[in-house]
Amino acid sequence: MKDKILMKGNEALAEAAIRGGCRYYFGYPITPQNEVPAYMSKRLPEVGGVFIQAESETASINMVYGACASGARAMTSSSSPGISLMQEGISYIAGSEVPAVIINVMRGGPGLGNISPSQADYLQSVKGGGHGDYNVIIFAPSTVQELADYAYDSFDVAFKYRNPVMILADGVLGQISEGVILPEFKEIKDAPEWALGKGKERNIIRSLFLNPEDRLTTHNIHLQEKYRRIEKEIQYFEEYKCEDAEYLIVAYGTTSRICKSAIDNMRNNGIKIGLFRPISLWPFPYAKLKENAASKETLFVVEMAYNQLEQDVRIGVEGAAPIERLNKLGGSVFNEEEIIDFISNSITLKGNKYVG
Secondary structure (H helix, E strand, O other), rough: OOOOOOHHHHHHHHHHHOOOOOOOEEEOOOOOOOOHHHHHHHHHHHOOEEEEOOOOHHHHHHHHHHHOOOOEEEEEEOHHHHHHHHHHHHHHHHHOOOEEEEEEEEOOOOOOOOEEEOOHHHHHOOOOOOOEEEEEEEEEOOOHHHHHHHHHHHHHHHHHOOOOOEEEEEEEHHOOOEEOOOOOOOOOOOOOOOHHHHHHOOOOOOOOOOHHHHHHHHHHHHHHHHHHHHHHHHOEEEEEOOOOOOOEEEEHHHHHHHHHHHHHHHHHHOEEEEEEEEOOOOOOHHHHHHHOOEEEEEEEEEEOOOOOOHHHHHHHHHHOOOOOEEEEOOOOOOOOHHHHHHHHHHHHOOOOOOHH
């Protein structure tokens, strides 16, 4: 078995992306993801790749668009305000069915906000922050190992579906250092037949269809059929101590890590509680969440945002259990005691008995 290497999250994802075949990186600096371009600027030339610091986030996403349209494995990374500037380009990429990988290491907002961790980009990411009917596949890791694993696999997923993939992290996950086992280098295959410059006939990649009654309508229907297939084939989640749980926390990313520790503590005090952690935020694992919620007294949605994850939780639960929310706003991170106190007080006020 391979030994673990101590790596910072941002650097682990960058190395894993390179090992997953990424040879082109275009980006613009913004905290707390700056270690990604810094690492890429040094490492990509060593493997025959190309690093370009663009003049803006708008430029970088369009550079990714061009590189990926030629069949190359390319990516960009940024943090909240920078991702906002990329939304038009992401819509173009989705509409053109180009397989790009985008990293968002979230920070506090709105506006310039601060450089502290946040989860307030949830709706922007999973509901499509740009114009038109489209979806981006969203993965939300909770450890440095998962961050590396999903960065490694996202290129295969993007190319399989010809769709942009986004990894939704946050400032904690990008900055912490943990032991990680890095994957092997993938063999980079030739560009696919649909790419620019490939195939027997001249390929055209575009999102412009001027006849709405014919070409654009047909294209949109095609995209929706693809999204329904993705929804069936990608359903990633974790269930933690859910088997005998009377109560359930729903959380993702860094927040879910803190919730696990709180759950262990509460169980030691007689509260039977578990965690449902969505990993694919789009497609969201609605059916599995509802299955878990059906037998629970209460669901507690814990997120570093206001009522964002909760919206998808309510869609999935469909009234199968009451829902309470615990939110942290503006770049504040939960501590274990806050979660325990909130849930314990809620259970006490409802007349439920627990030891402690």
